[in-house]
Amino acid sequence: MAEVTMRIFRGNANGGEFVDYTVEAPEGQVVLDVIHTVQATLANDLAVRWNCKAGKCGSCSAEVNGKPRLMCMTRMNLFPPGEPIAVAPIKTFPLIRDLVTDVSFNFAVAKEIPAFKPRPPEADGTYRMMQVDVDRGQEFRKCIECFLCQDVCHVIRDHPENKERFFGPRFFVRLAELEMHPLDMEDRTELIRKAAGIGMCNITKCCTEVCPEDIHITDNAIIPLKERVADRYYDPFRWIFGKLTGK
Amino acid sequence: MPDYETHDYDVVVVGAGGAGLRAAIEASAQGAKTALVCKSLLGKAHTVMAEGGIAAALGNVYSEDNWQVHFRDTMRGGKMLNNWRMAELHAREAPERVHELERWGALFDRTKDGRISQRAFGGHRFDRLAHVGDRTGLEMIRTLQQHAVHKGIDVFMECTISRLLKDGDRISGAVGYWRESGSVIVFRAKAVVLATGGIGKAWKITSNSWEYTGDGHSLAHWAGADLIDMEFVQFHPTGMVWPPSVRGILVTEGVRGEGGTLTNSEGERFMFRYIPEFFRAETADTVEEADRWFQDKNNNRRTPDLLPRDEVARAINAEVKAGRGSPHGGVYLDIASRRSAEEIKRALPSMYHQFKQLADVDITTTRMEIGPTCHYMMGGVRVDADTAASTVPGLFAAGEVAGGMHGANRLGGNSLSDLLVFGRRAGLSAAEYAKSLASAPRVNPQEADAVARELAAPFERDGESPYAVQRDLQSAMQELVGIIRTQPELEEALQKIQELKERAQHAGVEGNRQYNPGWHLALDLQSLLTVSEAVTRAALERKESRGAHTRDDFPKTEPEWGKVNIAVRQGPSGTMTIQKEPLPQMPGELAALLEEKK
Numbered sequence: 001m002a003e004v005t006m007r008i009f010r011g012n013a014n015g016g017e018f019v020d021y022t023v024e025a026p027e028g029q030v031v032l033d034v035i036h037t038v039q040a041t042l043a044n045d046l047a048v049r050w051n052c053k054a055g056k057c058g059s060c061s062a063e064v065n066g067k068p069r070l071m072c073m074t075r076m077n078l079f080p081p082g083e084p085i086a087v088a089p090i091k092t093f094p095l096i097r098d099l100v101t102d103v104s105f106n107f108a109v110a111k112e113i114p115a116f117k118p119r120p121p122e123a124d125g126t127y128r129m130m131q132v133d134v135d136r137g138q139e140f141r142k143c144i145e146c147f148l149c150q151d152v153c154h155v156i157r158d159h160p161e162n163k164e165r166f167f168g169p170r171f172f173v174r175l176a177e178l179e180m181h182p183l184d185m186e187d188r189t190e191l192i193r194k195a196a197g198i199g200m201c202n203i204t205k206c207c208t209e210v211c212p213e214d215i216h217i218t219d220n221a222i223i224p225l226k227e228r229v230a231d232r233y234y235d236p237f238r239w240i241f242g243k244l245t246g247k
Numbered sequence: 248m249p250d251y252e253t254h255d256y257d258v259v260v261v262g263a264g265g266a267g268l269r270a271a272i273e274a275s276a277q278g279a280k281t282a283l284v285c286k287s288l289l290g291k292a293h294t295v296m297a298e299g300g301i302a303a304a305l306g307n308v309y310s311e312d313n314w315q316v317h318f319r320d321t322m323r324g325g326k327m328l329n330n331w332r333m334a335e336l337h338a339r340e341a342p343e344r345v346h347e348l349e350r351w352g353a354l355f356d357r358t359k360d361g362r363i364s365q366r367a368f369g370g371h372r373f374d375r376l377a378h379v380g381d382r383t384g385l386e387m388i389r390t391l392q393q394h395a396v397h398k399g400i401d402v403f404m405e406c407t408i409s410r411l412l413k414d415g416d417r418i419s420g421a422v423g424y425w426r427e428s429g430s431v432i433v434f435r436a437k438a439v440v441l442a443t444g445g446i447g448k449a450w451k452i453t454s455n456s457w458e459y460t461g462d463g464h465s466l467a468h469w470a471g472a473d474l475i476d477m478e479f480v481q482f483h484p485t486g487m488v489w490p491p492s493v494r495g496i497l498v499t500e501g502v503r504g505e506g507g508t509l510t511n512s513e514g515e516r517f518m519f520r521y522i523p524e525f526f527r528a529e530t531a532d533t534v535e536e537a538d539r540w541f542q543d544k545n546n547n548r549r550t551p552d553l554l555p556r557d558e559v560a561r562a563i564n565a566e567v568k569a570g571r572g573s574p575h576g577g578v579y580l581d582i583a584s585r586r587s588a589e590e591i592k593r594a595l596p597s598m599y600h601q602f603k604q605l606a607d608v609d610i611t612t613t614r615m616e617i618g619p620t621c622h623y624m625m626g627g628v629r630v631d632a633d634t635a636a637s638t639v640p641g642l643f644a645a646g647e648v649a650g651g652m653h654g655a656n657r658l659g660g661n662s663l664s665d666l667l668v669f670g671r672r673a674g675l676s677a678a679e680y681a682k683s684l685a686s687a688p689r690v691n692p693q694e695a696d697a698v699a700r701e702l703a704a705p706f707e708r709d710g711e712s713p714y715a716v717q718r719d720l721q722s723a724m725q726e727l728v729g730i731i732r733t734q735p736e737l738e739e740a741l742q743k744i745q746e747l748k749e750r751a752q753h754a755g756v757e758g759n760r761q762y763n764p765g766w767h768l769a770l771d772l773q774s775l776l777t778v779s780e781a782v783t784r785a786a787l788e789r790k791e792s793r794g795a796h797t798r799d800d801f802p803k804t805e806p807e808w809g810k811v812n813i814a815v816r817q818g819p820s821g822t823m824t825i826q827k828e829p830l831p832q833m834p835g836e837l838a839a840l841l842e843e844k845k
Contacts, residue, residue, distance in 0.1 A: 028491060028492050028493070033492045040718070041714075044712055044713070044714060045756065045765045047762040048764070051287055051295075051296075053493075054296065054497070056382070057291045058291070059287065059288065096761075107404075116394075118350055121350070126346055129354075141385075141389065144295075145290055181354070184352075
């Protein structure tokens with residue numbers, strides 16, 4: 001059984017520091033296991049969020065050796081033995097305590113997205129949809145809301161002031177899911193252009209790279225949404241047609 | 248005098264998994280001012296971990312399926328101890344609840360003709376589970392969450408309820424604390440719906456998260472409500488066993504639903520040796536018939552690999568004990584040799600992912616090692632089937648925290664449908680009850696103050712760590728109140744629980760009240776110990792083996808015990824009392840459904 005040193009951020013909005021904890025880490029453990037060992041033995045009050053411990057709930061996001069990850073899906077054998085492993089809270093959201101941040105921004109954005117509005121059902125009261133038509137939506141609905149994509153997105157990570165006018169990758173995935181839902185009839189293009197601020201995304205694909213569910217956020221969600229906005233507002237033929245007809 | 252904020256609501260729903268969300272949506276739709284209070288962030292509740300599917304007799308894959316067959320399967324799976332009326336309502340209403348999710352945006356996997364696809368699962372006669380790969384719970388909770396967001400329900404996230412308040416004999420509110428700040432919060436409420444889930448964190452090997460500490464069971468018990476069927480704790484047959492840190496994490500029954508088989512170290516499909524008399528007529532007794540069943544359910548009997556969970560968990564336990572287990576103390580679950588890599592990745596993507604990342608095992612080429620893990624609580628708050636009302640006026644319960652629906656053993660897939668059917672009914676009834684009250688119940692400030700002081704107590708003690716107490720409780724329950732039980736072991740468990748109660752009284756915490764998990768655990772220990780005692784006392788009382796309750800000293804299922812539930816309630820001095828109560832009597836036409844063959 002190997003000894004490991006975890007260099008864990010301890011503190012709150014008033015400040016803090018990294019503290020070293022050395023514990024035993026049996027074979028096969030993930031970072032979250034070791035954090036739990038520290039919590040149970042050396043620091044009972046170490047604040048950390050977690051639920052399923054199986055990569056399904058998206059609660060335990062943190063920055064491990066500088067890289068945003070789900071702690072429950074990060075094996076300890078990924079790291080070179082003998083060196084301390086640094087665990088810090090995700091940076092884009094305000095710190096509450098230790099590894100726990102205030103992610104309420106995301107729940108506020110979710111409220112601004114117009115709800116799903118289905119077309120009327122078939123005569124028997126149910127719907128028919130082909131698997132091929134739900135595949136794309138199902139990709140987006142794999143999202144576990146770990147908010148790692150929000151964490152790495154430069155638009156809000158480096159410029160917190162942009163949170164006022166930019167929804168972030170998680171919610172482009174949500175918008176794409178609604179817009180491409182075979183039953184949905186709502187039109188959200190104006191919202192995507194303006195309130196959601198999709199034009200600010202410059203397609204660096206950091207969100208896609210970090211997604212633990214392998215959702216192709218940039219290619220399958222963001223770019224198609226950008227195209228919809230471009231078609232509606234920036235198509236020159238449409239613009240001339242609109243000018244001529246007054247539409 | 249402690250300081251706290253106070254909020255007024257018609258209905259307070261405690262818990263935001265499937266049942267809590269569905270209850271809050273319904274209460275709000277009825278015009279009740281509704282609060283939804285949850286221990287974690289919204290969308291992280293245990294429902295998100297459900298994998299296999301939602302059982303509902305939609306008849307999309309087998310048109311022969313209907314609510315009567317579903318009712319029969321559920322009652323037989325529960326070894327006939329289920330509340331018949333709950334099982335009936337559940338089977339009748341589940342299809343509409345699934346269609347409703349689709350109207351709210353859920354995207355289920357489809358049949359070739361574009362309807363909701365359904366998969367095979369343990370104990371179900373036909374392919375019955377509406378699903379999305381193996382992440383059905385995520386689809387369900389996200390759909391409900393997104394629907395609820397636009398309904399004007401106030402959500403109190405990371406807020407733990409510690410006590411219910413009463414005005415005379417009826418509910419008047421609840422007291423809890425914000426996890427973030429540690430400050431106390433009081434709800435004045437006409438009605439409270441408990442939707443807090445289960446108790447699995449009292450065991451060492453469990454598929455349950457930190458939240459599952461039996462809060463709702465304990466809140467109800469302390470408020471004077473009856474609990475029933477507390478001896479029935481489901482051990483899911485297939486949890487991961489290796490590496491040790493993932494021990495207990497769930498492996499969906501969907502693996503077997505998709506064709507996976509259980510084998511021992513000798514390569515034998517051992518389940519054929521464990522077919523009980525009760526299910527013999529409906530279970531395949533040859534490998535050939537079992538394999539044909541996956542393609543044709545009408546003319547073949549079900550593979551024994553998909554017997555109800557209690558049967559399979561006991562069989563695995565016996566194989567390991569007999570020395571035919573895998574290297575790490577489980578048995579093998581094989582899908583690799585049964586289906587193509589492409590099929591496996593399509594139907595079971597999250598299992599593929601989970602084994603690959605956590606265990607370095609590729610399930611498309613290698614057998615999984617699995618063993619039983621504590622998974623689900625059949626027992627819970629005794630409720631009226633139609634209204635979900637507990638025995639305390641103003642207190643309602645739905646989902647895992649409610650008892651009766653699943654009897655002695657729950658079938659896979661029946662919990663997600665249970666959440667929807669009875670979540671809706673609880674929300675509806677709570678709203679109606681709140682409307683019917685002539686005046687709002689009064690909250691006694693002294694009572695709220697007393698709870699607030701109690702919450703602060705762990706900071707004033709300098710005893711041992713609450714983590715040490717929890718660890719010892721988990722070991723005791725794992726070793727003494729597990730799959731196979733005996734009187735001496737259960738008595739020893741009771742003794743240990745008493746000692747642990749004493750230790751919990753002295754457990755101290757360090758630090759301050761801001762997001763302090765040590766403090767949260769010190770408080771959760773009270774409910775963990777309460778439910779552990781209830782399970783152990785009820786298990787000691789039931790001197791037979793039935794469903795998930797197996798007594799080595801009383802191995803037979805006794806017809807006399809099939810006529811009673813065991814009720815747990817609070818005695819006059821706060822002690823726990825146990826009482827046998829007659830089972831509600833089923834009407835003749837439903838009883839007749841159970842007699843019919845197949």
